[in-house]
Amino acid sequence: MKHRYLPMTEQDKQEMLDRVGVATIDELFADIPEKVRFQGNYNIKPAKSEAALMKELLQLAGKNKDTASNVSFLGAGVYNHYKPVIVDHVISRSEFYTAYTPYQPEISQGELQAIFEFQTMIAELTGMDIANSSMYDGGTALAEAGMLAAGHTRRKKLLVSGAVHPEYKDVVTMYAYGQSIDVVTIPTKDGVTDVEALKGLIDEQTAGVIVQYPNFFGQIENLQPLADITHEAKGLFIVSANPLALGVLTPPGKLGADITVGDAQPFGISEAFGGPHCGYFAVTTKLMRKVPGRLVGETVDQDGRRGYVLTLQAREQHIRRDKATSNICSNQALLALASSVAMTALGKQGMQEMAKQNIVKTRYAKNAFEAAGFEVVYKGAHFNEIVVNTKHNVTQLNKALIEKGIIGGFDLGRVYPELENHALIAVTEIRTKEEIDALVAEMGAYNE
Amino acid sequence: MNNENQTLIFEITKPGRIGYNLEPLDVPNFDLEELIPSNLVRQEAAELPEVSELDIMRHYTALSRRNHGVDSGFYPLGSCTMKYNPKINETVARFSGFANIHPLQDESTVQGAMELLYDLQTSLQEITGMDEVTLQPAAGAHGEWTALMMIRAFHEANGEGHRNKVIVPDSAHGTNPASATVAGFETITIKSGEDGLVDLEDLRRVVGPDTAALMLTNPNTLGLFEENIIEMANIVHGVGGKVYYDGANLNAVMSKARPGDMGFDCVHLNLHKTFTGPHGGGGPGSGPVGVKADLIPFLPKPVLVKKEDGTYHFDYNRPQSIGRVKPYYGNFGINVRAYTYIRTMGPDGLKAVTEYAVLNANYMMRRLEEHYDLPYNRHCKHEFVLSGRRQKKLGVRTLDIAKRLLDFGYHPPTVYFPLNVEEGIMIEPTETESKETLDAFCDAMIQIAQETIDNSALVQEAPHTTVVNRLDETRAARTPVLRYKKQEQVTVS
Numbered sequence: 022m023k024h025r026y027l028p029m030t031e032q033d034k035q036e037m038l039d040r041v042g043v044a045t046i047d048e049l050f051a052d053i054p055e056k057v058r059f060q061g062n063y064n065i066k067p068a069k070s071e072a073a074l075m076k077e078l079l080q081l082a083g084k085n086k087d088t089a090s091n092v093s094f095l096g097a098g099v100y101n102h103y104k105p106v107i108v109d110h111v112i113s114r115s116e117f118y119t120a121y122t123p124y125q126p127e128i129s130q131g132e133l134q135a136i137f138e139f140q141t142m143i144a145e146l147t148g149m150d151i152a153n154s155s156m157y158d159g160g161t162a163l164a165e166a167g168m169l170a171a172g173h174t175r176r177k178k179l180l181v182s183g184a185v186h187p188e189y190k191d192v193v194t195m196y197a198y199g200q201s202i203d204v205v206t207i208p209t210k211d212g213v214t215d216v217e218a219l220k221g222l223i224d225e226q227t228a229g230v231i232v233q234y235p236n237f238f239g240q241i242e243n244l245q246p247l248a249d250i251t252h253e254a255k256g257l258f259i260v261s262a263n264p265l266a267l268g269v270l271t272p273p274g275k276l277g278a279d280i281t282v283g284d285a286q287p288f289g290i291s292e293a294f295g296g297p298h299c300g301y302f303a304v305t306t307k308l309m310r311k312v313p314g315r316l317v318g319e320t321v322d323q324d325g326r327r328g329y330v331l332t333l334q335a336r337e338q339h340i341r342r343d344k345a346t347s348n349i350c351s352n353q354a355l356l357a358l359a360s361s362v363a364m365t366a367l368g369k370q371g372m373q374e375m376a377k378q379n380i381v382k383t384r385y386a387k388n389a390f391e392a393a394g395f396e397v398v399y400k401g402a403h404f405n406e407i408v409v410n411t412k413h414n415v416t417q418l419n420k421a422l423i424e425k426g427i428i429g430g431f432d433l434g435r436v437y438p439e440l441e442n443h444a445l446i447a448v449t450e451i452r453t454k455e456e457i458d459a460l461v462a463e464m465g466a467y468n469e
Numbered sequence: 470m471n472n473e474n475q476t477l478i479f480e481i482t483k484p485g486r487i488g489y490n491l492e493p494l495d496v497p498n499f500d501l502e503e504l505i506p507s508n509l510v511r512q513e514a515a516e517l518p519e520v521s522e523l524d525i526m527r528h529y530t531a532l533s534r535r536n537h538g539v540d541s542g543f544y545p546l547g548s549c550t551m552k553y554n555p556k557i558n559e560t561v562a563r564f565s566g567f568a569n570i571h572p573l574q575d576e577s578t579v580q581g582a583m584e585l586l587y588d589l590q591t592s593l594q595e596i597t598g599m600d601e602v603t604l605q606p607a608a609g610a611h612g613e614w615t616a617l618m619m620i621r622a623f624h625e626a627n628g629e630g631h632r633n634k635v636i637v638p639d640s641a642h643g644t645n646p647a648s649a650t651v652a653g654f655e656t657i658t659i660k661s662g663e664d665g666l667v668d669l670e671d672l673r674r675v676v677g678p679d680t681a682a683l684m685l686t687n688p689n690t691l692g693l694f695e696e697n698i699i700e701m702a703n704i705v706h707g708v709g710g711k712v713y714y715d716g717a718n719l720n721a722v723m724s725k726a727r728p729g730d731m732g733f734d735c736v737h738l739n740l741h742k743t744f745t746g747p748h749g750g751g752g753p754g755s756g757p758v759g760v761k762a763d764l765i766p767f768l769p770k771p772v773l774v775k776k777e778d779g780t781y782h783f784d785y786n787r788p789q790s791i792g793r794v795k796p797y798y799g800n801f802g803i804n805v806r807a808y809t810y811i812r813t814m815g816p817d818g819l820k821a822v823t824e825y826a827v828l829n830a831n832y833m834m835r836r837l838e839e840h841y842d843l844p845y846n847r848h849c850k851h852e853f854v855l856s857g858r859r860q861k862k863l864g865v866r867t868l869d870i871a872k873r874l875l876d877f878g879y880h881p882p883t884v885y886f887p888l889n890v891e892e893g894i895m896i897e898p899t900e901t902e903s904k905e906t907l908d909a910f911c912d913a914m915i916q917i918a919q920e921t922i923d924n925s926a927l928v929q930e931a932p933h934t935t936v937v938n939r940l941d942e943t944r945a946a947r948t949p950v951l952r953y954k955k956q957e958q959v960t961v962s
């Protein structure tokens with residue numbers, strides 16, 4: 022058959038068969054036992070031409086209501102942000118996206134240096150000593166942080182704040198089950214981790230305490246007291262942080278975090294129905310050799326030129342096999358590149374300005390909801406999300422909002438029975454005053 | 470060639486320069502101290518670059534020119550299936566209706582995405598011969614762990630939670646034993662025999678009432694098909710264990726043999742290999758897992774189902790599910806690319822893919838066998854492994870040969886893997902390369918073999934044409950520098 026991805030001609034094929042010394046390609050499969058040989062063709066859809074397939078898939082994509090042509094107030098871990106246009110131009114350079122892990126540093130300096138710069142920017146933002154080259158996403162990064170803590174302390178209990186993203190917590194629980202580690206939830210009070218409850222739960226079996234900053238309800242946790250309690254019990258303090266918020270919030274590294282993880286999706290990465298995004302993993306120097314995944318380090322070549330290599334590989338699966346610190350191999354390198362470009366474009370000034378706009382616009386929304394008679398529960402400081410009592414079933418409400426071109430907030434009742442009729446509303450820098458006013462007005466006008 | 474240090478973005482920073490463009494604030498402004506407790510207001514700004522948009526483009530363009538991808542040249546990296554990454558995939562994944570949808574939107578607003586995923590799921594079921602597929606795992610290793618957790622849950626549900634051993638051949642990829650550990654199992658390694666295949670006697674010796682599973686790559690990492698697969702599956706099933714298929718090498722058997730027909734109970738696929746997800750410089754991937762009927766109840770939550778009215782739905786009502794392996798529903802963007810590829814190829818195309826992948830590998834193997842040792846001399850599948858032990862006797866290591874290939878503009882093969890081949894050179898050409906490319910690469914390999922005899926220093930000191938030459942890895946590991954620090958900060962500390 023002829024296909025644009027398959028360059029062999031009939032003549033090529035014949036010459037090659039001759040060289041191999043077989044008459045047909047089938048002979049090369051003679052080692053597959055007759056009994057299990059697959060006969061015939063797969064029962065899947067027939068091939069489609071390039072143009073016809075583009076058309077079909079464009080129509081399929083068109084069945085979805087996207088956040089580009091609708092106004093989205095949905096966050097809960099994945100956000101609709103300003104994405105500098107250059108991000109896509111850089112990651113579309115195929116020298117980057119068609120390469121694999123930089124195993125051969127001499128011809129992979131571009132990727133290696135880009136990762137080194139990513140590690141630097143993440144370390145800067147989080148206030149941690151070092152960061153790795155990426156994890157699958159924020160959720161698995163958090164789970165690996167929990168596993169690191171258990172391994173490091175040789176303890177078998179993790180305390181996870183009830184204000185951590187519920188899906189992240191589910192992932193932590195699954196990894197923990199594999200390692201026979203107990204996961205205990207720290208209750209919340211007024212939408213933040215209950216300090217007194219933590220004091221009661223922590224003990225000499227506690228490997229680590231996990232909190233989120235800002236937390237799942239958008240509230241900014243006061244980290245230092247939580248860190249102090251954790252360290253008194255000789256556990257590790259683990260923070261899952263939205264890295265954009267760290268543009269204006271005191272970084273976890275300055276508030277006692279031993280491990281800071283999260284997802285760099287706010288930096289130039291599309292929502293993409295939940296992935297691929299970009300987990301990051303940052304630690305203090307003392308935990309450097311326990312980090313999962315790849316690390317890039319600076320060195321010199323034989324002529325003294327600066328260069329970069331994958332380093333401290335004795336932690337990894339291809340060397341340590343069953344003794345490795347993690348099983349991760351492929352990571353999210355291209356997304357790390359995307360977020361590096363976005364962090365670079367925003368830069369020192371834009372990072373602060375964008376983060377601040379999230380806070381200020383969310384405050385505007387909060388005031389607007391309250392002025393319209395809605396209760397905004399939880400009174401602490403917030404980043405870019407607030408919890409609004411909508412007085413109606415949120416899923417039903419959202420079905421009405423989408424008719425007006427609005428993607429409503431996350432239905433908290435889906436996860437927390439006590440928060441039925443409450444929506445988690447995200448307001449990022451790209452939402453305008455007009456859009457926020459329209460949301461409040463539509464929600465005010467809604468009647469089941 | 471450039472003899473200067475390539476600048477870091479931080480080194481071209483100039484205070485006051487910007488590379489972004491935000492909409493001016495259109496709501497009343499506040500001081501942060503009015504909204505946030507003062508101890509939580511960042512005092513020192515993060516030291517991020519301050520550069521213009523052109524600075525950024527020049528910087529990354531310069532970096533890209535210091536990087537080799539499949540589009541730059543041949544990339545026969547064994548076990549990684551570095552085939553052409555079709556451009557239509559990139560365009561489709563960027564359609565707004567795929568790129569700009571939120572995972573927690575109401576299901577009624579994302580039916581197009583769910584339809585695509587469902588169709589991909591069912592296509593992969595057919596391709597693997599499995600009864601159900603989950604698209605949630607983010608990469609191969611993540612899929613391995615997911616499947617092992619399901620096997621664990623299966624045994625526990627049958628009151629056999631004591632099964633704590635996972636058997637892994639010595640030729641297996643490092644993620645196999647690592648995933649077994651993360652899933653709470655102990656790894657038992659079995660040897661490969663003289664013929665490069667799993668030693669059945671060794672397998673019989675280690676299986677028992679504590680066997681949870683056997684993890685097998687077929688064809689194995691030597692590129693050889695495990696001919697005794699039926700017997701191996703019987704041995705493991707005979708003691709109540711499960712048989713796991715590492716599908717990283719599916720490119721070798723598509724349309725020729727299906728894991729589900731070979732006796733496997735579960736399989737993970739690397740959509741970033743066989744199904745053209747671009748490797749991205751190390752990721753992202755997608756590692757779907759397929760299972761046979763008795764493992765279905767344990768699939769991770771949520772399970773994507775098609776309802777009777779033809780709509781798609783994420784089913785969370787799965788009481789025996791192992792739980793959630795990843796937030797949301799997997800690496801959707803990679804799944805879109807894989808789907809586009811499958812629809813581009815169709816059944817005939819996928820069969821041709823495998824046939825040419827295997828023909829290409831055999832052709833190269835035969836062209837090179839006189840010049841390098843071929844420890845396992847039989848038809849290979851999509852890849853083969855040479856040994857550089859003949860060259861080693863002349864003082865030239867496989868690493869040197871790999872570095873010398875850089876001078877010819879090639880990415881070298883995988884080296885020193887699998888572990889059961891001395892000085893291993895693992896070559897996987899893939900089906901998208903032309904005969905001219907394969908010949909030119911073989912010519913280079915043959916020339917290098919000759920150089921090891923005539924002028925071994927030329928090989929030992931390679932590469933000679935790259936932007937940097939061999940880097941001091943010992944120094945990198947001994948005094949790790951994992952981030953840039955401003956010069957004055959360094960002198961202070």
Ligand SMILES: Cc1ncc(COP(=O)(O)O)c(C=O)c1O
Pocket residue numbers: 349350351548549608609610611642644645686690715717718739754756
């Ligand atoms: C045989 C084999 N198994 C498993 C893996 C792991 O896949 P991933 O890198 O996607 O985690 C690889 C990838 O390198 C592989 O070659």
